[in-house]
Amino acid sequence: MSGERHRKRLVEKFGSSETKQPTVHRVLPSGLIERHKV
Secondary structure (H helix, E strand, O other), X not given: OHHHHHHHHHHHHHOXXXXXXXXXXXXXXXXXXXXXXX
């Protein structure tokens, strides 16, 4: 499934909330990605 692959790439690119990334992001219901700098 290309969709699953795309999601994995997004996780790799932006990092997940469980990783120690300086940027915290969350996917909104509208599909947009809201990123916040800590």
